[in-house]
Amino acid sequence: MALPTDDNADTASSTSTYVHKLPEPFTTSDLVVLTQGAEGLVYRTTFLTPNTPCVLKYRPPKPYRHPTLDKRLTKARLLAEARVLVKCRREGLQVPAVLGGDWEDGWLALEWVDGRTVREVLDIWVHKLGMRARDGKPDETTGGASEGDVEAQKKEQEERLWEMMRKVGRAVGRLHEIGVCHGDLTTSNLMIRHERSTQPSSQPSTENVRPRGRQTVSTMREAAMNGEGPPQYPSADATSRSNEPEDLLEGAIVMIDFGLATQTVQDEDRAVDLYVLERAFTATHPAAEHLFQEAMRVYGETFKGAKKVLKRLADVRLRGRKRTMIG
């Protein structure tokens, strides 16, 4: 499958122009590219039954590495990710389930999570608030509601946002409690699952899934730091796009992308996880800092050592996430 090529890709690497041939049995399948990371590609396809959507993570062999080393690295990384996911799932955490995989060929099939990333939801929310402020009081003109009603409505909406942050704090707390550190905890790697009574769309709808340009982990992080426009994640269907942000905040927090996750119980690693998340939140909107404090307050209550981690977080804030600054 050919990848969307960037105009400025010549300096980036040959991987963006490299035509990836997927391993068996996906060679003949029609897959939709969702995104490209630094080491792999993410596709949407179906697995086990024609109406089970799934995410296929494929780590292609790297031509610049020694074949033996390449195989070992790919295998170790895929296995680490799958093991962490299964461990989380056993403990009842909301993460995508592992449906299948092949380490030798470098692919992993994961459950499709229906919903949006926290990143997107916050962006929409911030955007809406900005609109409201500019338009004066649009609610008044449409509904003829009194001043108090508008205030109450706003309060209620805010309360939903706070509740979402509490859920984030609880989810991260549980993750750390079971001895897993995510390694790349950003708002783009947190999703809000859409609870839907109806069956998920039976066919992967190609028309709604727009492949994004080359987006490596580093460019995404850079974008997050600079507070640039939101990455356009393809949503499961077009109808969910028109939902009000109030609805978007409803649903369980699902953590995704455990490609850099490690099994560790060290306060340092946990604090760095939180630090990365804090940076991601504050990059979205200045107001998000208060929100993040609420998440941390709840985090502090989730497990026994959590308070110590928060103390450690203060240290990390002072020096950045790299502890050893050699070289």
Added chain:
Amino acid sequence: MATVRTIVLPHYPSYPIHVCMFKDVSNAAFLRSQLLEANPDFDYAFLDAAMILSPQHLLSAAFLALHCTQVARAKTRTAHSELVFRLHPNNNIGESYRKFGISDKTSALIAVKLALKPETTAQVVAEHLGEHVKGESADPGEALEHVGMWCDVGKVRKMYKLEGVGEPKKGKRGAIVNGNASDMDERKEMESVITGIITLKGS
């Protein structure tokens, strides 16, 4: 004639999977002896229905069995034995057969045939199984939705060591994560862990 349902796995369209279900099977010992003799006519995966939780459970093992035989990485001799082997969390083929395969006392049976050759049609499978399995045929459902109807959830839970997974928790902290853990479907939760365990097996 037995009721056969055929499933075509995404990405493996040329190898459909035929599934039959029987209850009150009286000749389990005979079927098992045929397996032990490696009679090529009885090249099926005969599974104890009590050990199969859901269609996803069965199909994830079937997919990997098929995949492993296709890429010549199978650990066992046939695709069908590979399926039985894949279901078990450990790397012991004999143990897999004892736990998931047919035993002399098995009365509820799931027979799976991977159609590796195009001449293995649903018709052939239905006739052959209808003739040789002495039991009452049951319908697995169009998408195999009834495949878990005779499942012994407790046994499956024990097999994959899933104590507490998807069980309604009483006052445990896990229940309050995200607030709505209580209404999560128990089987669904177990199934998502099991597919992971099956995938990770042997690595």
